[in-house]
Amino acid sequence: METIRNYLETMFASLPNTFEVQKAKNELLQMMEDKYTELIKDGKTENEAVGIVISEFGNLDELAEELGISSFVIQENQKTTGGYRNVTLAEVKDYLHDRTRSAYAVALGVFLCIISVCGYLVYFRGGWHVRIVLATSFMFIAIAAAVGLFIFAGFVMGKWKFFRERACSVDFATAEYVHNRRESFRVTRSMMITIGVILCILSVLPVIVVGSLFGWSIGFGVVLMFVFVGIGVFLLVAAENVNAGFTTILSLNKRGTVGGSFVPSQKQVTYRNDTISKVMSVYWLTVTCIYLCWSFLSFDWHITWIVWVIAALVQQMLKAL
Amino acid sequence: MSSISSDIIRGYNDTMILYLLWDAPSYGYEISKRIRNLSEEKYAIKETTLYSAFTRLEKNGFVESFADSDMVNGKRRTYYRITEQGRQYYREKCAEWTLTKEVVEKFIRQDGGM
The missing domain is CATH 1.10.287 (Helix Hairpins)
Structure with a gap:
């Protein structure tokens, strides 16, 4: 039955999300469901039943006039020949994987940038210029590593540029998959954001605590502050970037169409x-x-x-x- | 075995549906099943064809739809009921068919062109 539902959703995915279209979809589902149930009752296997129901479904073009979508159906047909890019589930999984990798790479890069100045604040033995040399080397190494990570992230994502350059769409099952992934990421995401914000707010604490306990090395407190802010920002950047991946996929389908039901509804x-x-x-x-x-x-x-x-x-x- | 061309039968889908609704209201799948049975499996109406016929008939006021629960398992369905206009239209279609049959029949050789 799930197969039938997916088939129907996919057929309807690119149609405008109007009352007539929804009604037609529900009615057709009802008929297909009845037929399927009866075929199963008659001793057909699930695969046979699904095959029969789908093969006898007919063609949506027939409904075009009744649904007031004839112009739409023609338009859509032209678009498919004009290079409407359908993104498959495998590609979407690949994309989400790459997106997560690049999200963490960017977040780590930002973290390195933030803590890159810490070398100047740490007190250690040695002459004045030894400290400067070490601190400066640390800063440049950190920044170089960060830039490396940014380039890596850009490289990984370069493959997916076509999402923005071409009209793409995903079928219903894929949209549902991404939607579920996003839902299950929701808790992780809110944890990351909460902890990230708390760390940013608490970042002044080390400065105060260390400063009042050991007046002589306030530098160490400031280092901790940068580390706190760094980790906080790392969490925020990573969480938002991973989430943006889901949103990108779900926004591929046009909002007004049936397939666009999962388009994030947050008001722009x-x-x-x-x-x-x-x-x-x-x-x-x-x-x-x-x-x-x-x-x-x-x-x-x-x-x-x-x-x-x-x-x-x-x-x-x-x-x- | 030859099958029915959907172009030819299209004009009579409405007639079949109205015939089946004549005595009692019915719903999508039941109608398609009865069409198949009455035609002795020679004609199976597609779901999309059936739905498009329903919307057309309803728009013209020949049938009315209402939601009701199934007697057997209590499932909510959309039922269709024939209207007085629908009965009138059905009578016209019957007359039209008799005439059509009469005319076309004259051009069908008794031996089927064998």
């Missing part, structure tokens, strides 16, 4: 005003910048968080414009 905020939409594209980046600059310059961490509250309020106001 659209701004009516053109200037505002341009401002909003860099809004949170600017806010983060202000927050970090103010915090590091004044070291008033106890009060600078208010920036986020104000920023959120301002965003709500801008949305209303």
Whole structure:
């Protein structure tokens, strides 16, 4: 029965998601289900029953006129000949695998960039210039490794550029597979984000603790701070990148079609005003910048968080414009 | 064995459906099954053909659909019921068929062209 349902969903996947189309799909499923049940009752094997039901299903072109989709059916047929790229389940699995690998590579690269300055902050024995040489070498090695990881990630993902360049689609079973994978990743993702955010917030703690315990080596506290922030950002970047992989696949199908039912329904905020939409594209980046600059310059961490509250309020106001 | 050309029979799918609804309301699969049985397995209507006929008949007011539960296993289904207009249309189709048959019959050789 699952095969029949998938077959029907695939047939309908590219049709517009209207009431008539849904009704037709349900009615046809009902008839196929009845027929299947009866064939099984008559002693047919599951495979035989599925074969008979599907072979006697007919052709959706016949319904085009009744469903008010004749223009659509023709359009779709032209598109398939015009290179509508169907992405198979195997390809999708490959893509998700690559995407996960590159997500962790990028996250690790970001982590290395963040901690690259730590060499200057650690106190160890040796002359002044020995320290500078060691710290600088550490920084360059870390950055080189990070760049290497970025290039690797770009290389791995290069194969999948066609997702953006061509019109692609996935069939229903594949979309469902990706949807399930995303659902099962949800808990992991929220854990990663939560821990990442907590680490970023707690990052000032080592500075305070180490500073008050051993006044002489505040540098070590700052190193810990960078490591905290580094791990936090690592988790955030990895979680979001892996998730973006699922979203990319699920967004391949057009939202208005039956196959697009799994297209992430989160509302894309659209701004009516053109200037505002341009401002909003860099809004949170600017806010983060202000927050970090103010915090590091004044070291008033106890009060600078208010920036986020104000920023959120301002965003709500801008949305209303 | 020759099979029925779907082009020819298309014009009479409506007639068959209305005939089967004449005495009592029915639903998709039951109608397709009865068509197959009555035609002695010579004609099997495709699901898409049947559904397109239903929507056309309903649009023209010849049948009405309603949701009801199956008597046997309580399954919810869409049932179709013939309307007075539907009966009128059926009578017209019957007359049309008698005429068609009469005319075409005149051009069919008794020996089947053997």
